[in-house]
Structure formats: structure tokens, C-alpha cells
Amino acid sequence: MSVKRLLCISSEGSAQARACCGELPGWDVCVVDSMTAARKVLAQQHYGVGLLLDRGDGSGDDGIERFLNQHHETRWVGVFDAQRLDQPALRELIAAHLFDFHTRPVDALRLQHSLGHAHGMATLAKNKAQQRRIGSQSSHIDGVSDAIVRLRAHIDKIAAVDAPVLVCGESGSGKELAAQEVHRRSQRASGPFIAINCAAVAPALIHSELFGHERGAFTGATRDKQGLLEAASGGSIFLDEIGDLPLDLQASLLRFLQERVIYRVGGTRTIAVDARVITATHVNLPQAVAEGRFREDLYYRLSVFPIRVPALRERKEDLPLLTDLIFNRYAEERSPQLKGISREALQAMARYDWPGNVRELINRMRRAMVLAEHRLITPADLDLPTAGPICPVKEGLGSSRLSAEKVAIGESLARSGNNISQAARELGVSRMTLYRLMAKHSISP
Ligand SMILES: Nc1ncnc2c1ncn2[C@@H]1O[C@H](COP(=O)(O)OP(=O)(O)OP(=O)(O)O)[C@@H](O)[C@H]1O
Ligand SMILES: [Mg+2]
Missing domain, CATH: 3.40.50.2300 (Response regulator)
Known part of the structure; x- marks a missing residue:
């Protein structure tokens, strides 16, 4: 026995x-x-x-x-x-x-x-x-789908080579997680991993944030300051939303990639910096290059090793595992009688397109876990339709997706009384992403 x-x-x-x-x-x-x-x-x-x-x-x-x-x-x-x-x-x-x-x-x-x-x-x-x-091994990128298994293997190979990496993928799909994984699996794992979101720092500040400044370089520069690139020496620097980096800084970054040295703002001496550059973008960089918003030479430097993080809708097989993990991670917040997730809810999840990807999944699950009133999470708790009506396709898949995205944003803004933070939370995207999507669909706040 x-x-x-x-x-x-x-x-x-x-x-x-x-x-x-x-x-x-x-x-x-x-x-x-x-x-x-x-x-x-x-x-x-x-x-x-x-x-x-x-x-x-x-x-x-x-x-x-x-x-x-x-x-x-x-x-x-x-x-x-x-x-x-x-x-x-x-x-x-x-x-x-x-x-x-x-x-x-x-x-x-x-x-x-x-x-x-x-x-x-x-x-x-x-x-x-x-x-x-099985299959997740020690990776922090969870999933059993072929797409994720391939992604983990690809990251393993790329991590071993000390060259720039460009991570592409939709909002909330796991780009930062992939960047962290590249660092964690590289020779630089014991060094720092420093992240900066180029879209979130004011253009006037980003130069000194990245490259540092010398005392007296500008009003308020009362002492020498090390920039993030220097701070990342021995490790990796993660430049998120690289597509938003102003053109003059693109030139400075290119110089750094070519010569491995930097100048602080207001400085004349070169400082050697040994940091691996990992970048991410949700925008189509080749298009930005074609439109003159992004330097072509920098694009080629950065994209030596591109990583594409698949959208959640391309790997719906991962939904049961991810929901399990989210359930356990946030178990303490759940309503006490809640024991798990119903089959209907998993089916509703599989029918849904997840425009906000894993981040949206986390947000919907957390909300459902707090608000659920039964033993198992239902489609209604997740705010997902029980069984989607089969609509005749009048337009191509791409246009249908775009229209659905526009409708979802419009409805969410209406529900929140045009409160951007609240609508972004509901849609499971960041405020920056929501602003971008609103601009894309010509929706004014
Ligand atoms: N495969 C995965 N396994 C486990 N957690 C994941 C996975 N993918 C994403 N996540 C989680 O989803 C959330 C969003 O991931 P992340 O911030 O890396 O996305 P992103 O693509 O950088 O988003 P954004 O475009 O909004 O910056 C994080 O909490 C992350 O831990
Ligand atoms: Mg990110």
C-alpha cells in the first residue's frame, strides 16, 4: 500500500x-x-x-x-x-x-x-x-502551445549570443517577459536588468535618463548623474516602445551600438559601457522606417535577432494552463466559496479574441475571482458572452477585428464616462496603449 x-x-x-x-x-x-x-x-x-x-x-x-x-x-x-x-x-x-x-x-x-x-x-x-x-520547465514564460514551445527554444538560442534583440508583439502579449527571459538565460544573468519605457518618459528628459549628464549640463543639473545605459553595464538594458524614441536619440543609440561608448549630456569624455540592448515594440518598425519616423540603420542594428511573441488568440491551447496559474497566483483575493473555473467559462474564453492578450486575461480573471458568486467562475463573471452568435462575415478577418476593436473601445469609454484609466483597466491595456488605439481609430477622448 x-x-x-x-x-x-x-x-x-x-x-x-x-x-x-x-x-x-x-x-x-x-x-x-x-x-x-x-x-x-x-x-x-x-x-x-x-x-x-x-x-x-x-x-x-x-x-x-x-x-x-x-x-x-x-x-x-x-x-x-x-x-x-x-x-x-x-x-x-x-x-x-x-x-x-x-x-x-x-x-x-x-x-x-x-x-x-x-x-x-x-x-x-x-x-x-x-x-x-510539462514543457514549461524553468521558464517564466508559461504555455504548452507549439508557439510558446518554439518561443522558449528561440529565446534559449538567442540568449547565448551577445547581440541586440528586438521583441515584437501585441500589447500585453508578454514582450517584457520575453526580454527578461533573454537576460535571465544569458551570460549576463547575474548583472542588472534595467528597463525604461521610451514612450513614458518626456522627450526632454530621455536623453539624460539614458546617457546621464555632467554637472552644469543644464539648469538643475547640480551634480554628475549616471544614465541607465551605464547602470546596465555588465547586464542588459531593455528599451521598451523603442518606436517612440525621438530621432536625435536614435542617432545616439546607434553610435553606442557601433562604438560601445557613450557621452553624458554636457560631457566630452567617452565612457565605455558593456550593456546588451534589448528593445521591444508593438508598432510595425519597417513601416515606421518607410515613413521616416525610425532610422533604417538603427532598425537593422537592433533587429539582428528578432523575437515575435505570439498573440494569445494564436495559442488558445494555453488558456487552461494560464487561467490555472492566475487562479493560484491570486487565490488569496478570491471570494471564499470559489473553487475554480467552469467549462463554459473556458469555452467562452476560447471563443474570445483577447485583444489585450495575457494582461487582459489576468485582469478579467482577477475581477471574476473577486466578484464570482458561485463555486466556479462563469462566462458572465468574466464578462464574456456565453455562446457567440455566428455572424455572417461581410468583411475580411482583418477588418472585422478592427471594427470589433473600435466598438469595444467606444463602448468602454462610454461606460466609464470617458475616464481613460478606467476604460484602459476594463479593456486590459495600458493607458498609453489605449491612447494609441484611440488615435488609430480616430476616437477623441
Ligand atoms: N506566457 C506567459 N506566461 C505567464 N505570464 C505571462 C505570459 N505572457 C504574459 N504574461 C504576463 O502578462 C502580463 C503582461 O506581460 P508583459 O508586460 O510582458 O506584456 P507586454 O507585451 O510587454 O505588454 P505592453 O505592450 O502593454 O507593454 C505580465 O503580468 C506577464 O507576467
Ligand atoms: Mg511592456
Whole structure:
């Protein structure tokens, strides 16, 4: 018979546990005397099944709910004094968090049955989670789709070569994550990873942010300041939204890439900098080059090793794994009775196009986890239609997508009373992205 492992929380130690439950044949029992001790054990190793022997006086009730919420992957069986069940709060807690419960005096055989059942259920869930994790290895980019498997392999190869990398992909698809992964898997992993969003820094400041300045270079420059490129020496610098870098800075960046030295603003001496440049953009850089907004020579320098992060709609097979991971990551925020996600919700997710990609998925899941009123998340909790009507396609796929994007933005702005932050949150994109999309669709704020 294989040994089943049980974590038992008993305030009076193993003697009380034995007196209460009898021997538990076939179980390897670890007894701890408090939730604090149980937390320590669970931080080290996973227990599929837990037994909570209630003190009987209600003195530990405050922390129980928080504890059970944090450790929802363990199936908990509780033992209580019968009169305690008169308390509505405790009844709710049992219904929401426990796999099963018993009243004292405990019927040892019945307890063994419910622990056995909990073990069976925990094993099923563990196998499912393990299967889904196969392929993720130690990468932070989660997914089992061919597209993500290829992306991880591509990053592994590129990381080994010390050359510039250009990451392209839609908003929220994981460009920054890919950039971090390139750094983490490179020889420079122990050095700094410094990120700057070129679209978010005022053009007047970005030069000195990147290259630093000498004292007296401009009003307010009271002392020498190191720039981010210098700070990234020995590591990588991530220039996000590189398409928004002003043209004069594009020239300075090109010089740095060619000569590996920089000048601080107001400085005359060259400073050698050993930083790998990783850039990202959601815009079509070749088009920006054609329109004269981006230097062609810089584009060729930066795009020696391009990485394309696939949109979520191109890898819908990843949805179950990603939702699982998001569910676990934000488990503490969820409404207590929530146990998982319904099949209908997963189906609705698979039908949806995810214009805001993984970030939108995270936002919709977090909102649903807080607002859900049932045991499983429904399509309505995610604000997704149950079964989409099949519309006759009157226009090409590209135009249909564009019209849908425009409608979604318009509706969201209307709902939020033109509040950009609120609409961006609802759509699962950043404010900058929303402004850009509004400009693209000629929507005025
Ligand atoms: N494959 C993935 N596995 C796990 N988490 C992911 C994955 N892809 C993206 N994420 C998560 O989604 C969120 C958005 O990712 P990230 O910030 O890298 O996107 P982005 O493409 O840089 O977005 P933006 O264009 O808005 O800057 C982050 O919380 C990130 O951790
Ligand atoms: Mg980003």
C-alpha cells in the first residue's frame, strides 16, 4: 500500500490527535500545533490532505479563513465540537473551505473514508497540474502551445549570443517577459536588468535618463548623474516602445551600438559601457522606417535577432494552463466559496479574441475571482458572452477585428464616462496603449 501523507493541525499535539482520530493506518502523519507551524511545513513541501482539529473554544477562528484561503490546494477535513456548528460564521467557513467535516466524538472509520477520498481527489488535481506544467520547465514564460514551445527554444538560442534583440508583439502579449527571459538565460544573468519605457518618459528628459549628464549640463543639473545605459553595464538594458524614441536619440543609440561608448549630456569624455540592448515594440518598425519616423540603420542594428511573441488568440491551447496559474497566483483575493473555473467559462474564453492578450486575461480573471458568486467562475463573471452568435462575415478577418476593436473601445469609454484609466483597466491595456488605439481609430477622448 502506498503511503499517504497527512498534515494534522492539533493545538494539543499528537496525543490529542491520536485520542481524537485513533490510529490512521496507511497514513504518514505530520502533526503541528498551530497554523503558524503548518505554514512553515507547507512552505517546504506540499500536502494534498490536511486535518484540522478545532480547539473547540473558537479562539483561533480569526486566522483560520485566511490560512485556508492561502492553502486552498490542500484538501482540508475538519473536526469540531457539535455545538460549535450553531455558529453561522463557522458553518459558512466549513461550506466554503473544507472538503469534509466531522463532529466529536469522531467515528474513526468514517474519518478514514473521508481522508482517503480527499487523498484521491488531491492526487487527481496534482496529476492534472503536473501534466499542464510539462514543457514549461524553468521558464517564466508559461504555455504548452507549439508557439510558446518554439518561443522558449528561440529565446534559449538567442540568449547565448551577445547581440541586440528586438521583441515584437501585441500589447500585453508578454514582450517584457520575453526580454527578461533573454537576460535571465544569458551570460549576463547575474548583472542588472534595467528597463525604461521610451514612450513614458518626456522627450526632454530621455536623453539624460539614458546617457546621464555632467554637472552644469543644464539648469538643475547640480551634480554628475549616471544614465541607465551605464547602470546596465555588465547586464542588459531593455528599451521598451523603442518606436517612440525621438530621432536625435536614435542617432545616439546607434553610435553606442557601433562604438560601445557613450557621452553624458554636457560631457566630452567617452565612457565605455558593456550593456546588451534589448528593445521591444508593438508598432510595425519597417513601416515606421518607410515613413521616416525610425532610422533604417538603427532598425537593422537592433533587429539582428528578432523575437515575435505570439498573440494569445494564436495559442488558445494555453488558456487552461494560464487561467490555472492566475487562479493560484491570486487565490488569496478570491471570494471564499470559489473553487475554480467552469467549462463554459473556458469555452467562452476560447471563443474570445483577447485583444489585450495575457494582461487582459489576468485582469478579467482577477475581477471574476473577486466578484464570482458561485463555486466556479462563469462566462458572465468574466464578462464574456456565453455562446457567440455566428455572424455572417461581410468583411475580411482583418477588418472585422478592427471594427470589433473600435466598438469595444467606444463602448468602454462610454461606460466609464470617458475616464481613460478606467476604460484602459476594463479593456486590459495600458493607458498609453489605449491612447494609441484611440488615435488609430480616430476616437477623441
Ligand atoms: N506566457 C506567459 N506566461 C505567464 N505570464 C505571462 C505570459 N505572457 C504574459 N504574461 C504576463 O502578462 C502580463 C503582461 O506581460 P508583459 O508586460 O510582458 O506584456 P507586454 O507585451 O510587454 O505588454 P505592453 O505592450 O502593454 O507593454 C505580465 O503580468 C506577464 O507576467
Ligand atoms: Mg511592456
